[in-house]
Amino acid sequence: MASRGRPRTFDRQKALQQAMEVFWERGFDNASMSELTRAMAINSPSLYAAFGSKEALFREAVQLYMSEGGGGIWGPLDSIDCARDAVGHVLHATALTFSQHSPSRGCLIVLASPQSQGGTPEIGEELEQHRNHNRCAIEQRLQRAIKEGELPASTDCRAVANYYATVQHGMSILARDGATRQELLDVANCAMAAWEPLIGGPGASHDTE
């Protein structure tokens, strides 16, 4: 089935990639249409014909972001057998992903519109959902580890998941403030140092001396 009218003269996927970069660097509201069209090397009517609106373009950019950088961070959470390694991977991959550009860029999901009541509420709420989804993913991974006998049943999965999600979110700010890859990795390691005390469970003693 060939397409009917005049064929598109630009690569839709490459244009989307460029748009994602702009949204990643500038956030949703700060990224202007003129900035987007310049980066995508198209005129605004072509953008609206291909993507619908700035908001729809952003949603596609978020999907692309999650399938690339985000995928490497959260994808393996369920496939890694050991729960500690799984959570450790999230923080480790976060450090690597957030520092793959220079200067460090942090997370689009966290930084693009951090205020629910901010500029465009729909966007803020959509990103909030993604963040909550990731938070729940950690919590469910911990609950699975309890079922499998890896963690004690007394583990406060909600609190621990909130904690690691908080670290992951905070790493975005640290990255944006110029942290190096090594500094981000160090933060990840520091955060994982809490693992044993947190899931020590009843009777598990970690006393020194």
Added chain:
Amino acid sequence: MASRGRPRTFDRQKALQQAMEVFWERGFDNASMSELTRAMAINSPSLYAAFGSKEALFREAVQLYMSEGGGGIWGPLDSIDCARDAVGHVLHATALTFSQHSPSRGCLIVLASPQSQGGTPEIGEELEQHRNHNRCAIEQRLQRAIKEGELPASTDCRAVANYYATVQHGMSILARDGATRQELLDVANCAMAAWEPLIGGPGASHDTE
């Protein structure tokens, strides 16, 4: 020395307080002049006469924010004798401060303009400086604790300070995403669970992979 011309008909401090609330809820760029003047109950010429510009108003609002909420968080860092208690206080006070409004609001310094290259670069860079200042404050507090013999000389102050600053930043995102006071307190406690492993002395480091 009495003032010369027509006296101001509004309370400058109360107006500034209202402006701070708007910036806190909406961020710098998302807070429009019409929104600010409405909250401050003045017209824009009065605002410009009293504060200079939107940017100058924001800087004053940041100062007010730091003297109120921020003061309670970071002020006692140096006056609390035990380093662990000092850092613990920062996270504990953060949990209380971020959840004192409903819904939870997080930190103006973190959320008002999280992207250095975002909307107004000068604002982003100013807030980045404040965040870096807080990060350094923790680091210096830890170095002091080494000097006083409370912590082993092998403590990686930079890494530990980055870690706790990251948690503190991440709590802003969690708060904005609707976390309750108890959830924020739980996160603070989880983060403090890493303290003993982290300052346990040489050879106590854990790697994630």
Added chain:
DNA sequence: TGATTTATGTATTGATCAATACATAATTAA
């Protein structure tokens, strides 16, 4: 008193925002 100074309210400025109207170009279907 009259001159000076500062604040206020109305109305508006140029700039920029996201989104389109419109005429034209390039393709397929008949």
Added chain:
DNA sequence: TTAATTATGTATTGATCAATACATAAATCA
């Protein structure tokens, strides 16, 4: 061919942005 369909480039829309011009009001100073 001709009609239908889709994309492109130029130019523009109304809305909103931060910031002011201007006339007037209310105070102090001489």
